[in-house]
Amino acid sequence: MSGIGFGFAEGRKADGSGARRALLDPRTKIALLVTMPTVLLSGAGGSHTAPLAIVFALVAAALLLSCGNIATAVFGILAVAFTQALWTLLAPLASGGAYMSLYLMHGIMVHLIPCMLMAAYAVSTTTVSEFILGMEKLHVPPLITIPLSVMFRFFPTVIEEATSVNDAMRMRDIRLGGRNVGKMVEYRLVPIMMSSLRIGEELSAASLTRGLGAPTKRTSICEIGFRAQDIVVLTICAFALVAVFAIMFGLVS
Amino acid sequence: MIELKNINFVYGSESAELIASMDKSAAAQDPAADAATTLDAGLQDEQAAPKALRGDSSDADGRLHDVNLSIEDGQFVLITGPSGCGKSTVLRLINGLIPHYYPGTLNGEVKIDGVDIASQELYETGLKVGTVFQNPRSQFFNVDTDSELAFACENRGMDPGVILDRMSATVERFDIESLMGRSIFRLSGGEKQKIACASIDVGDPRIVLLDEPSANLDFDATMRLRELIRLWKEQGRTIVAAEHRISYLWDLIDRAVIMSSGRIVADLDTPESRQLSDAQLAELGLRTTTPESPSEVELPAVGSDDAALTLNDFRFSYRTGLFAREKERRSKTAEPTIDFSGTRIAMGKVTAIVGPNGSGKTTLLNCLCGLERRCKGTIDLNGEACDRRALRGKVFMVMQDVNHQLFTESALEEVRISMETNGEQADDDALHHILAQVDLDAFADRHPMSLSGGQKQRLAVACALASGSDILLFDEPTSGLDYRHMQQTADLMKGLREMGKTLVVVTHDSEFIRSCCDCTLAIKNGRPA
Numbered sequence: 001m002s003g004i005g006f007g008f009a010e011g012r013k014a015d016g017s018g019a020r021r022a023l024l025d026p027r028t029k030i031a032l033l034v035t036m037p038t039v040l041l042s043g044a045g046g047s048h049t050a051p052l053a054i055v056f057a058l059v060a061a062a063l064l065l066s067c068g069n070i071a072t073a074v075f076g077i078l079a080v081a082f083t084q085a086l087w088t089l090l091a092p093l094a095s096g097g098a099y100m101s102l103y104l105m106h107g108i109m110v111h112l113i114p115c116m117l118m119a120a121y122a123v124s125t126t127t128v129s130e131f132i133l134g135m136e137k138l139h140v141p142p143l144i145t146i147p148l149s150v151m152f153r154f155f156p157t158v159i160e161e162a163t164s165v166n167d168a169m170r171m172r173d174i175r176l177g178g179r180n181v182g183k184m185v186e187y188r189l190v191p192i193m194m195s196s197l198r199i200g201e202e203l204s205a206a207s208l209t210r211g212l213g214a215p216t217k218r219t220s221i222c223e224i225g226f227r228a229q230d231i232v233v234l235t236i237c238a239f240a241l242v243a244v245f246a247i248m249f250g251l252v253s
Numbered sequence: 254m255i256e257l258k259n260i261n262f263v264y265g266s267e268s269a270e271l272i273a274s275m276d277k278s279a280a281a282q283d284p285a286a287d288a289a290t291t292l293d294a295g296l297q298d299e300q301a302a303p304k305a306l307r308g309d310s311s312d313a314d315g316r317l318h319d320v321n322l323s324i325e326d327g328q329f330v331l332i333t334g335p336s337g338c339g340k341s342t343v344l345r346l347i348n349g350l351i352p353h354y355y356p357g358t359l360n361g362e363v364k365i366d367g368v369d370i371a372s373q374e375l376y377e378t379g380l381k382v383g384t385v386f387q388n389p390r391s392q393f394f395n396v397d398t399d400s401e402l403a404f405a406c407e408n409r410g411m412d413p414g415v416i417l418d419r420m421s422a423t424v425e426r427f428d429i430e431s432l433m434g435r436s437i438f439r440l441s442g443g444e445k446q447k448i449a450c451a452s453i454d455v456g457d458p459r460i461v462l463l464d465e466p467s468a469n470l471d472f473d474a475t476m477r478l479r480e481l482i483r484l485w486k487e488q489g490r491t492i493v494a495a496e497h498r499i500s501y502l503w504d505l506i507d508r509a510v511i512m513s514s515g516r517i518v519a520d521l522d523t524p525e526s527r528q529l530s531d532a533q534l535a536e537l538g539l540r541t542t543t544p545e546s547p548s549e550v551e552l553p554a555v556g557s558d559d560a561a562l563t564l565n566d567f568r569f570s571y572r573t574g575l576f577a578r579e580k581e582r583r584s585k586t587a588e589p590t591i592d593f594s595g596t597r598i599a600m601g602k603v604t605a606i607v608g609p610n611g612s613g614k615t616t617l618l619n620c621l622c623g624l625e626r627r628c629k630g631t632i633d634l635n636g637e638a639c640d641r642r643a644l645r646g647k648v649f650m651v652m653q654d655v656n657h658q659l660f661t662e663s664a665l666e667e668v669r670i671s672m673e674t675n676g677e678q679a680d681d682d683a684l685h686h687i688l689a690q691v692d693l694d695a696f697a698d699r700h701p702m703s704l705s706g707g708q709k710q711r712l713a714v715a716c717a718l719a720s721g722s723d724i725l726l727f728d729e730p731t732s733g734l735d736y737r738h739m740q741q742t743a744d745l746m747k748g749l750r751e752m753g754k755t756l757v758v759v760t761h762d763s764e765f766i767r768s769c770c771d772c773t774l775a776i777k778n779g780r781p782a
Contacts, residue, residue: 129400129407152396156438160390161657168658171622172716173645173674187660194702195656202391205355209348209384210456211408212394214376221403221413221420 021223022125023066026134028230029122032059035237036118039244040111048247052240053110054080059236060117067125076117083109128152133220146212154200161195162188255347255460255491260320260361262342262351315342318515320361326459329492333499334512335538335735336706340495343512344462346370347493349378365460380409383458387465387733389445398435398448405456416455423454427481441610443474450481461485463494467501468733471610471761472546475501497735500544511537538736545763547607548782552766552773555604561597562724562755565638567630568592569620591616591779594630598774603746603756605766608776614759617776618726621757622650646675649717650726655709659701664693664712667701671719684719691715691745707738711745718752725749727758731765743768 036056039049057080064073087106094102128149135145165188174187207213226234314337322343324330332340345351346363349370363370370378383405386392395401402423406416424430429447432440440448446466453461463482467475479501485492486505494502499509509526511519519537521529534542555561570590591613598604606614620628623641631638639647652658661667665684672679672687688694691711696704701712710730717725727746731739739762746756746769760766766773775782 127397127400128395129397129403150394153394153437156396157390160438164652164654164657167619167624168652169660171624171650172658172671172720174660174670190702191657191660195654199388199391202386202388203394205350206384206386206392207394208354208375209350209379209382210394210405210452211376211379212404214374214408214410216376216408216410219407219410219413219416221399221407221416 022130023063023229024125024233025224025226025230026126026130027138027224028226028233029126030134030138031234031237032118033122035241036060036115039240040115049244050110052243053114054084055236056240057110057114057117059233060114060121063121063125064117067121069120069124072117072120076113080110080113123152126152127222129220130222130224132218133222133224136218137224150203153203154196157199158192158196161192161199165191254326254364254366255322255324255493256362256364257320257322257343257346258362258364260317260346260359260363262317262339262346262357262359262361264315264342264355264357314515315339316515317342317346320515320517322510322517322520324491324493326491327489328507329486329505330494330508330510331499331502331506332493332495332510332512333497333539334518335737336497337514338512339515340512341464342515344384344464344493344495347460348382348384348462349373349375376408379405379456379458381458382460382462383453383456384462384464385446385449385453385466387468389442389449389469392449393437393445393452396437398432398437398440401437401448402452402455404452409456419455419457423451426484427451427454441474442469443471443477443610446470446474446478447481450478454485458490460491460493463492463496465496465733466494467496467498472544472548472763473609475761476544479505497540497733499540500542503542503544511539513538535736540736540739541764547605547761547763547766548773548775550605550607550763550766550773552605552770554774555597555599555602555772559597559602560600562600563633564593564596564598565631565633567594567596567620567628567632569616569625569628569630571616591620593617593781596774596781598755598757599772600755601750601753602771603750603758603769605770605773606757606759606776607761607766607773608782612776613779614776615728616779618650618728618757618759621724622648622726624650646720647722648724648726649720649722650728651710651713651717651730653728653730653732655706655713656702658713658716659709662700663698664688664701664704664715665697667712668715668719671716675720677721679719687715687719690718706734707741710742714745714749723753724755724757727756727760729759729761731760731762739765740768746770 040053040056057077061073061077064070064076083106087102087110091099091102091106131152132145132149135148168191169188174184317339320339320343332343334340342351345355346359347365347370351357352359352371353375359371365378365381393401394404399420402420403416406419424433427447427450429451432444432448437445437448446469449466467478470478475498482492482494482502483505494506496502503526506526507523509519509521510517511521529537529539529542531541534540568591606617608614616625619625620630621632621644623644626641628641631640632644633639634647637643659667661670665681665688668684668687669679672684677683685694685697688697691714693708693711693715696708701709704712714725730742734742743765746758749756750769750771758770760770
């Protein structure tokens with residue numbers, strides 16, 4: 001999955017007035033991020049969720065296309081289509097171990113990929129500001145929102161650190177040979193943890209000097225709010241949840 | 254008006270005390286190290302007093318003794334002095350991070366316009382005081398530039414319309430239209446510092462604090478930073494800057510406060526500061542006051558008769574599009590395709606690689622030490638063409654952030670794994686001998702992370718020696734170093750040169766180039782200039 005990465009996707013320029021708006025409200029994205037794993041990964045709906053998986057894969061791919069991440073969208077859709085085709089064509093012919101592995105592969109790919117696509121979309125199009133505002137409107141207390149919002153920055157930074165440490169290991173040609181795995185993990189983790197701690201400390205200091213944590217009610221230059229596209233997506237989510245629970249409680253067979 | 258009265262301060266928390274006590278026990282075990290055969294001789298005082306070191310090595314100690322300072326409105330004050338002299342501590346006292354964030358024992362009082370900083374909350378101080386920090390990786394809360402600019406004002410609960418007006422004013426004044434709507438992760442170091450300054454500017458603080466803002470910047474970016482600071486000065490803001498690299502600010506300042514070991518040792522107004530001689534500057538542990546671009550330092554290019562290693566087919570470009578990894582997506586705008594086919598690097602000498610940020614210097618180093626798998630180039634070494642695999646073990650890179658390449662629990666262990674990777678039997682005598690060569694024998698049992706910045710750098714060099722590398726690459730070895738530490742690094746280079754090593758140093762530091770480099774290789778757009 002080449003295109004999945006943390007960080008805000010570029011390409012949307014601020015217009016003259018400054019305020020920009022993402023396609024979806026951050027709350028809609030959160031709804032999708034909660035609904036999709038619930039429906040697809042919990043196993044609640046049994047094998048009946050396969051059509052829902054296709055719908056969600058298409059929704060996530062469409063969203064990725066809308067923000068210009070064509071590579072990930074195409075890759076995801078092809079992967080789902082390929083597995084689905086394989087399943088439809090080969091499942092009737094296979095038996096025993098072959099059937100089992102086909103079943104597992106199909107189950108995992110078709111259910112997991114839509115969630116990954118959605119996660120890629122949500123992380124790459126939501127700014128920290130929008131996220132905080134969305135959570136505020138959902139009446140989530142800052143005690144939960146602020147640490148979560150720091151993750152947006154912290155994970156990519158830790159990934160950068162880990163990449164550097166990995167490079168250093170390769171450069172010094174330190175490999176597994178002869179040494180136990182525990183040591184190797186330790187060698188990697190110690191420098192990453194040390195620099196992550198330092199970065200975390202500096203990050204907090206910088207944010208505090210700029211008024212984070214003030215008791216004043218925070219304002220935002222972002223505009224969020226539900227529009228037609230949000231309603232469509234939320235309806236799909238609601239339908240999926242209702243359908244899955246209906247199946248689970250035996251209301252529909 | 255900023256007033257510091259009779260300030261005494263010592264950093265202190267449980268963890269710091271723990272490290273300090275570890276140091277004491279380590280120091281007790283240290284044998285007298287002065288007899289060791291050493292690469293550089295200027296380290297005795299550092300050895301004599303191994304200090305408690307916190308996470309950041311640049312301001313290792315940072316305690317203050319009897320500091321009295323009052324700064325008039327509209328003054329531009331430069332606070333400078335050797336590492337650990339307490340200049341960052343002074344800034345932290347003014348912005349309130351001490352005592353509100355960094356724990357310690359504080360006596361005396363800090364007042365801004367008569368209001369005691371210790372008695373008001375950080376966000377209240379933040380209305381008047383804006384701070385630009387040293388590390389561009391850790392001072393942004395947001396992931397996009399627009400939100401970052403708005404951040405401080407949003408926290409104050411200002412009207413969005415007013416924030417947007419202020420933002421457009423700042424964007425215009427700082428000429429950063431092209432940086433708006435971008436991801437913070439895809440900006441260069443210089444661009445990040447511009448955004449950091451802009452985000453302070455939107456908050457419109459009367460007092461601006463700058464904590465080594467140029468530490469990670471090249472010469473051109475530093476000069477652009479200078480222009481932003483000049484804008485603030487013209488607006489009549491009070492500016493307090495803590496810096497090692499004083500040259501780019503020297504003709505803008507109204508006053509220079511020079512510190513040493515937590516005390517103010519000199520307080521000079523502009524005419525006085527102009528009269529400082531080079532010898533006096535060196536004595537105070539200060540860097541040069543004359544800005545000079547590294548590409549203007551005249552050194553010979555490698556001669557055609559000199560012994561040299563030649564790069565063959567040395568081309569590399571980051572992939573783009575579908576198959577690019579995230580790392581490549583990030584760097585593709587910053588680091589272009591490089592082509593160094595036929596470039597020669599003098600053997601047994603120190604070559605400085607100079608050029609603006611984003612010209613491919615780091616990419617070249619990565620290719621030289623075999624980190625880029627798809628770089629198919631070879632290096633002609635004594636008539637033998639070495640490819641990426643063959644270069645492993647022959648080339649060693651000391652990274653800009655040395656913390657990334659030290660993994661183990663002790664300095665000795667660190668050298669041991671390098672020696673074992675080299676396939677040699679590592680007995681303790683040999684290991685101690687190598688540590689002694691870089692003057693670290695007394696620190697053999699110390700945890701690498703508890704060493705100072707300079708010591709970590711020397712430990713990385715010890716690993717290079719242990720792995721039998723003949724070619725050593727250094728990425729910005731003197732960024733953020735004061736005069737004395739810069740000289741120590743220069744001495745280290747000279748010592749390695751005497752051992753017959755070939756050194757390639759990427760650097761922006763003209764003073765350092767003058768101290769120890771033999772040749773320069775200027776780079777522009779991924780090619781020799």
